[in-house]
Amino acid sequence: MSSGRSSRDPVEHSPLLASCSPAGLYVASLDGRLVDCNEVLARLLGYGSREDALAAAELALGGCVAGGASAKPPPASAIETCLTRRDGSTVRVLRTEALTEGRGERLVVGAIVDLSSSRCTEERRRELSEQLRQAQKMEAVGRLAGGIAHDYNNLLAIILNYTSLVMEELDEQSPVQKDLAEIKSAAQRAASLTRQLLTVSRRGLAQPVVLDLRDVVRGMEGALRAVVGGGVDLAIALGPSSCRVLADAGQIEQVVMNLALNARDAMQDGGRLSIEARAVRVGAAGSLHDAHPAIPPGRYARLVVGDTGSGMSDDVRTRAFEPFFTTKPRGKGTGLGLATVYGIVKQWRGFIELASQPGEGTRVEIYLPLSARAAASRRGRAPHAAPRRGEGGTVLVTDDEDAVVTLASRILAQHGYTTLTARGPGEALRVCEAQRGRVDLLLTDVLMPEMSGGELAERLVKLRPDLRVLFMSGYTGDALDGPLAARPDAAVLGKPFTAESLLRAVRRALGGAA
Numbered sequence: 414m415s416s417g418r419s420s421r422d423p424v425e426h427s428p429l430l431a432s433c434s435p436a437g438l439y440v441a442s443l444d445g446r447l448v449d450c451n452e453v454l455a456r457l458l459g460y461g462s463r464e465d466a467l468a469a470a471e472l473a474l475g476g477c478v479a480g481g482a483s484a485k486p487p488p489a490s491a492i493e494t495c496l497t498r499r500d501g502s503t504v505r506v507l508r509t510e511a512l513t514e515g516r517g518e519r520l521v522v523g524a525i526v527d528l529s530s531s532r533c534t535e536e537r538r539r540e541l542s543e544q545l546r547q548a549q550k551m552e553a554v555g556r557l558a559g560g561i562a563h564d565y566n567n568l569l570a571i572i573l574n575y576t577s578l579v580m581e582e583l584d585e586q587s588p589v590q591k592d593l594a595e596i597k598s599a600a601q602r603a604a605s606l607t608r609q610l611l612t613v614s615r616r617g618l619a620q621p622v623v624l625d626l627r628d629v630v631r632g633m634e635g636a637l638r639a640v641v642g643g644g645v646d647l648a649i650a651l652g653p654s655s656c657r658v659l660a661d662a663g664q665i666e667q668v669v670m671n672l673a674l675n676a677r678d679a680m681q682d683g684g685r686l687s688i689e690a691r692a693v694r695v696g697a698a699g700s701l702h703d704a705h706p707a708i709p710p711g712r713y714a715r716l717v718v719g720d721t722g723s724g725m726s727d728d729v730r731t732r733a734f735e736p737f738f739t740t741k742p743r744g745k746g747t748g749l750g751l752a753t754v755y756g757i758v759k760q761w762r763g764f765i766e767l768a769s770q771p772g773e774g775t776r777v778e779i780y781l782p783l784s785a786r787a788a789a790s791r792r793g794r795a796p797h798a799a800p801r802r803g804e805g806g807t808v809l810v811t812d813d814e815d816a817v818v819t820l821a822s823r824i825l826a827q828h829g830y831t832t833l834t835a836r837g838p839g840e841a842l843r844v845c846e847a848q849r850g851r852v853d854l855l856l857t858d859v860l861m862p863e864m865s866g867g868e869l870a871e872r873l874v875k876l877r878p879d880l881r882v883l884f885m886s887g888y889t890g891d892a893l894d895g896p897l898a899a900r901p902d903a904a905v906l907g908k909p910f911t912a913e914s915l916l917r918a919v920r921r922a923l924g925g926a927a
Contacts, residue, residue, distance in 0.1 A: 435526075437457045437526075438453070438454060439451070439524075439525070442520065447467055450466055451463065457504065457527055458499055459498040459499030459502075493505065493506070506526060506527055507525070507526045510524075561607075564814075567817050569603055569607070570909035571816050572597075573600045573601065574824065574911065576600065577911070579593060606749075607887070621659050623784050625658075626714040626781070631649075631651065633666060634649060637673050637688070640677065644680075645677060645684055645686050647686050648687045648688070651689075655783075656692050656714035659761065660761040661757075667754075669688070669716070671750045671751070671753060672718040672754060672777055674750065676718060678722075679722025685720065686719070692712065692783060695708050695709070695710055695711060707764065707766075708764045711782060713763075713781060713783060715778060715779065716779040716781070720776075723772065724769045724775055725769040734752055734755040734767075736752040754779075761782075763780055764779070764780040765777065765778070765779050765780075805828075806830060807830070807831040808833070808853065808856050808919065809841060810822045810825070810834050811834070811840070811855070811856070812857070813836070813837050813862055814858075815836055818834050819834070821885075821910075833848060833852065838857075838861055838868070842872060842873070845877070852873075854881045854882070854883060854923055855873055855880055856906075856919070857882070857885065858886070860886070866885075870882045882904070882922070887909065905918075
């Protein structure tokens with residue numbers, strides 16, 4: 414503010430205070446002409462500097478809020494109103510004013526707060542609060558899922574594989590075959606539910622590769638058309654530029670399919686499902702950053718899935734990503750579809766936004782950071798030569814669950830592999846020391862009581878540097894990152910495994926064709 418005036422003159426008070434205030438401060442005549450102001454008000458009015466605002470003879474703030482007729486100045490009063498800026502646009506503000514005496518005339522001292530900015534801040538605060546609430550829910554679900562996944566996946570592997578073994582032994586026409594098929598189907602559904610719970614909490618087993626989001630969508634077109642049915646018009650739009658991201662291909666397919674299924678269910682009478690994949694830039698003002706302030710500036714692959722279905726109410730929309738929340742009838746949904754999508758997107762450092770109104774359809778936008786990497790994931794590895802002893806090889810199987818060890822060694826032995834078994838890491842060390850030069854592959858669980866699978870692999874590789882390693886895991890947490898970082902050539906077999914997935918993983922680990 415200006416200086417050199419009397420102590421009663423309001424325009425001489427603290428230039429530093431005025432410059433630090435987040436509000437626009439001013440002194441004006443009763444007809445709204447500016448006498449003095451700070452830089453904040455000048456910018457709010459659309460001027461480049463305080464001097465420019467004061468030099469504008471035509472500038473007017475409008476009538477005085479406090480009124481000017483009374484002999485004694487009234488207390489400060491405030492109203493919410495619109496302020497016209499230099500370019501003719503308006504901005505919603507909270508205007509607070511009081512009358513005072515200065516330079517022999519009655520003046521107005523006021524402050525103006527930009528409500529659009531305040532509301533934006535408040536919306537951002539609510540958004541961050543909701544994100545924190547969602548993250549806490551995911552963490553709780555993750556702890557629950559992680560606590561049961563290890564033992565549960567072991568049990569499911571046993572149920573699935575022994576059911577398959579019995580089915581193979583029985584005549585195809587046996588009436589028991591149907592019963593066994595029901596058992597196997599139920600176990601598979603249970604395994605799928607466990608995977609979803611782990612994915613929701615971002616603790617699922619993932620195999621990241623660099624993939625083009627457009628290729629994923631393009632490759633799913635046939636399956637999507639079959640899923641949505643003839644009553645829904647499917648429109649796919651793919652951008653011209655590469656949409657390469659680092660993610661698990663199966664998980665990204667799951668994202669697309671889950672969103673498509675939700676859209677189909679929202680269009681019982683038919684409609685239009687649109688899927689778009691393109692590269693975009695979120696950056697400075699005027700770009701997509703204006704519409705998506707929660708997304709950091711950068712280059713992203715954007716997946717948009719929109720439908721013309723029934724839409725969501727505000728209450729449903731705010732809870733859409735919650736685990737187990739569903740509006741479908743009992744038995745028609747688990748409430749994990751959108752929660753799984755959310756977990757996958759967050760696992761790959763992405764962002765997701767949902768827009769929906771009743772009767773106006775739903776639009777989901779997903780932003781995944783573009784990858785500059787050309788190779789596949791860090792878990793990719795150069796192929797090994799085939800093992801020395803024929804087409805099989807010697808596999809040391811270890812797990813803290815005896816039934817899993819017995820099951821895996823039985824499957825491998827039936828398909829030409831020599832198997833050695835160990836009930837836990839301690840016994841595995843003793844077996845390997847006694848069988849120097851005979852072990853080609855270590856097949857080990859990750860989470861075991863004596864030591865982790867990663868620690869066991871590290872100690873055994875010292876005994877035999879060319880030993881290959883295949884980890885078994887249904888729940889990673891942080892347990893798998895260390896072993897894979899230390900041994901980037903190691904492979905991972907997800908639990909619960911089937912005979913087919915086990916044999917395929919062992920062949921890959923030993924350098925054979927999958």
